Amino acid sequence: SLNVRKLFQFNFVYRMQTVTLIPGDGIGPEISTAVMKIFEAAKAPIRWEERNVTAIKGPGGKWMIPPDAKESMDRSKIGLKGPLKTPIAAGHPSMNLLLRKTFDLYANVRPCISIEGYKTPYTDVNLVTIRENTEGEYSGIEHVIVDGVVQSIKLITEEASRRIAEYAFEYARNNQRNSVTAVHKANIMRMSDGLFLRKCREVAENYKDIKFTEMYLDTVCLNMVQDPTQFDVLVMPNLYGDILSDLCAGLIGGLGVTPSGNIGANGVAIFESVHGTAPDIAGLDMANPTALLLSAVMMLRHMGLHDHAHKIQMACFDTIRDKKVLTKDLGGNSKCSEFTAEICRRVQDLE
Amino acid sequence: MVAICCGLDKLQNHQCWPLCCFAINVLTLMLQPPPAKYGGRHTVTLIPGDGIGPELLGHVREVFRFSCVPVDFEVVNVNSALETEVDINNAITAIRRNGVALKGNIETKHTMPPSVKSRNNVLRTSLDLYANVMHCQSLPGVQTRHKNIDIMIIRENTEGEYSSLEHESVSGVVESLKIITRNNSLRIADYAFRLAREKGRRRVTAVHKANIMKLGDGLFLQCCREVASGYPDITFDSMIVDNTTMQLVSKPQQFDVMVMPNLYGNVVSNVCAGLVGGPGLVPGANYGRDYAVFETATRNTGKSIADRNIANPTAMLLASCMMLDHLKLFDYASSIRNAVLTTMNETRLHTADIGGQGTTSEVVQSVMRIIQSKGQLTAEL
Numbered sequence: 001s002l003n004v005r006k007l008f009q010f011n012f013v014y015r016m017q018t019v020t021l022i023p024g025d026g027i028g029p030e031i032s033t034a035v036m037k038i039f040e041a042a043k044a045p046i047r048w049e050e051r052n053v054t055a056i057k058g059p060g061g062k063w064m065i066p067p068d069a070k071e072s073m074d075r076s077k078i079g080l081k082g083p084l085k086t087p088i089a090a091g092h093p094s095m096n097l098l099l100r101k102t103f104d105l106y107a108n109v110r111p112c113i114s115i116e117g118y119k120t121p122y123t124d125v126n127l128v129t130i131r132e133n134t135e136g137e138y139s140g141i142e143h144v145i146v147d148g149v150v151q152s153i154k155l156i157t158e159e160a161s162r163r164i165a166e167y168a169f170e171y172a173r174n175n176q177r178n179s180v181t182a183v184h185k186a187n188i189m190r191m192s193d194g195l196f197l198r199k200c201r202e203v204a205e206n207y208k209d210i211k212f213t214e215m216y217l218d219t220v221c222l223n224m225v226q227d228p229t230q231f232d233v234l235v236m237p238n239l240y241g242d243i244l245s246d247l248c249a250g251l252i253g254g255l256g257v258t259p260s261g262n263i264g265a266n267g268v269a270i271f272e273s274v275h276g277t278a279p280d281i282a283g284l285d286m287a288n289p290t291a292l293l294l295s296a297v298m299m300l301r302h303m304g305l306h307d308h309a310h311k312i313q314m315a316c317f318d319t320i321r322d323k324k325v326l327t328k329d330l331g332g333n334s335k336c337s338e339f340t341a342e343i344c345r346r347v348q349d350l351e
Numbered sequence: 352m353v354a355i356c357c358g359l360d361k362l363q364n365h366q367c368w369p370l371c372c373f374a375i376n377v378l379t380l381m382l383q384p385p386p387a388k389y390g391g392r393h394t395v396t397l398i399p400g401d402g403i404g405p406e407l408l409g410h411v412r413e414v415f416r417f418s419c420v421p422v423d424f425e426v427v428n429v430n431s432a433l434e435t436e437v438d439i440n441n442a443i444t445a446i447r448r449n450g451v452a453l454k455g456n457i458e459t460k461h462t463m464p465p466s467v468k469s470r471n472n473v474l475r476t477s478l479d480l481y482a483n484v485m486h487c488q489s490l491p492g493v494q495t496r497h498k499n500i501d502i503m504i505i506r507e508n509t510e511g512e513y514s515s516l517e518h519e520s521v522s523g524v525v526e527s528l529k530i531i532t533r534n535n536s537l538r539i540a541d542y543a544f545r546l547a548r549e550k551g552r553r554r555v556t557a558v559h560k561a562n563i564m565k566l567g568d569g570l571f572l573q574c575c576r577e578v579a580s581g582y583p584d585i586t587f588d589s590m591i592v593d594n595t596t597m598q599l600v601s602k603p604q605q606f607d608v609m610v611m612p613n614l615y616g617n618v619v620s621n622v623c624a625g626l627v628g629g630p631g632l633v634p635g636a637n638y639g640r641d642y643a644v645f646e647t648a649t650r651n652t653g654k655s656i657a658d659r660n661i662a663n664p665t666a667m668l669l670a671s672c673m674m675l676d677h678l679k680l681f682d683y684a685s686s687i688r689n690a691v692l693t694t695m696n697e698t699r700l701h702t703a704d705i706g707g708q709g710t711t712s713e714v715v716q717s718v719m720r721i722i723q724s725k726g727q728l729t730a731e732l
Contacts, residue, residue, distance in 0.1 A: 137564070152564050152566065153526050155525070
């Protein structure tokens with residue numbers, strides 16, 4: 001009977017897809033290994049290509065990511081990234097910035113869903129923040145006008161605003177979300193946020209099935225900490241997105257359990273964990289792979305592999321809800337490998 | 352000292368600017384409220400604004416009249432539907448004349464051309480109300496997810512992202528300038544530390560994003576550190592704004608005093624107001640060198656609840672108490688404040704925004720009844 005079951009399993013043969021895996025630094029390698037193990041247990045049709053993205057100096061003297069990493073990404077179009085070290089006095093800019101520039105990752109998507117079993121003061125959070133990731137306040141254009149006066153330039157362009165608005169509405173439609181809210185401060189920044197808002201309104205015209213609302217940033221913050229259930233999909237420029245996405249991550253339990261995805265032009269998508277490298281626990285088998293795992297689940301959904309995504313997510317949430325095998329940051333005292341093994345066991349049971 | 356202050360703008364680039372700063376700060380410490388005129392009664396400018404502003408300020412006047420507070424209000428209306436600046440200039444002149452104001456929020460209509468700036472912002476920058484102070488405290492009578500919050504937020508109120516300097520250099524590309532200056536950063540940091548010392552607070556946290564905006568927020572942080580070195584009894588640390596919001600929703604009890612530039616101040620003050628129970632509870636004050644304007648901390652117009660007798664008058668009443676404290680009418684201030692807090696915490700008469708069923712007028716009646724019961728001189732109920 002065991003052989004007969006195995007025969008039936010082969011009837012559904014998914015095409016193997018390649019994913020570029022960037023383990024990262026610190027706890028990166030161990031949580032990447034954990035994710036690979038869980039995917040193997042779930043029999044996900046993923047072939048991993050490991051690459052390193054430490055910046056190197058290109059022929060023109062410009063810093064760039066290694067060509068083999070770029071080639072792998074361009075070919076596979078999907079990436080999974082662990083935490084990267086922030087270089088201080090290394091001479092080159094942050095690798096996250098390099099990746100963003102290389103692949104034109106214009107949208108940062110963070111679904112924030114309350115994890116049953118990981119108690120926070122906020123329950124029933126179910127929202128998605130979509131943040132414009134290329135311009136806005138993070139354009140990096142700063143000048144010293146005279147000694148003691150500094151000017152930072154916030155750049156808003158029609159093209160980028162339209163692009164992010166379109167992505168937000170497409171995402172809402174593809175993921176059965178009901179409304180999109182544009183977050184802005186157009187009462188103060190009349191022209192820049194005004195332009196962003198106008199573009200959102202224009203794009204909303206083409207998506208009549210989705211409700212579109214606008215809300216001031218301060219009102220969103222005020223309401224978010226009182227009743228986060230009123231929000232669905234939020235779209236906003238760079239700085240507000242940075243603050244709000246971290247605020248929402250705080251609502252569900254922090255960066256250790258929050259998934260994140262970056263969408264680029266040309267169909268490239270890189271999913272990542274947004275926590276730090278945690279050098280103090282690196283190599284000690286204490287890390288929590290949940291954030292990277294949930295990002296990988298987001299990746300599976302993006303690739304259309306909904307069954308596997310659902311199985312892995314259920315296994316992960318069940319393990320956390322059960323509270324028997326939890327890593328230290330989740331309130332338990334199990335090792336990372338034990339946590340991973342427990343999820344693998346549940347995934348196999350769900351077959 | 353007066354002579355130094357008169358030549359202020361010429362001295363800004365002078366070498367003895369730090370000394371002048373010190374002199375000015377000592378002057379601010381000695382800032383007297385405007386002298387009472389006309390038989391011991393103060394005159395205060397009142398700007399009703401839009402939305403719930405007029406009705407709440409009406410209630411404030413009612414309570415003042417009832418408690419025989421020696422304050423007369425000079426009402427200046429600002430019509431937000433007009434494109435001209437006449438109204439707001441009248442309001443600013445009135446505040447210059449009286450020195451103190453109590454205001455509701457003036458709406459900024461998006462349908463107007465971008466050259467029409469936010470009236471509230473124009474008021475703040477013209478009067479150089481450089482410090483926005485908000486004290487968020489958990490109230491025992493209000494149900495919230497977090498308890499024991501006691502945070503003072505000091506927000507730079509005139510520059511930063513709110514400089515209103517925008518232009519469209521190329522069609523479809525808009526630039527908005529965020530200005531950070533050394534003088535204003537030193538000024539607000541100094542205000543924060545002085546206030547912390549005055550109130551006996553132990554720790555000041557600067558909120559910034561200097562890892563990305565290295566020059567702008569870097570300058571702000573540097574100024575805060577400079578000022579901090581002059582206050583060794585107070586611990587100083589800094590935190591990046593996104594981490595700050597995350598910490599605020601998980602462990603807000605760790606914060607004591609926070610100082611920050613304009614936009615982060617907007618975000619953090621709204622998050623904190625939400626944590627202690629909402630926009631109807633927290634009063635705010637805007638202080639400048641010569642003027643002070645009091646309002647609700649989160650500056651909401653509340654159009655959707657206007658004229659329905661459901662708005663929460665607590666924030667505006669507490670703001671008026673802050674104003675009375677500023678005018679050194681301490682007895683009246685504590686009497687009204689005590690009545691408001693008793694209504695909130697003991698009588699538990701709550702409006703809809705904090706989960707109750709009381710109306711605005713019921714809350715105000717309760718406040719007046721409590722003031723009367725304490726035996727002070729009052730008018731007829």
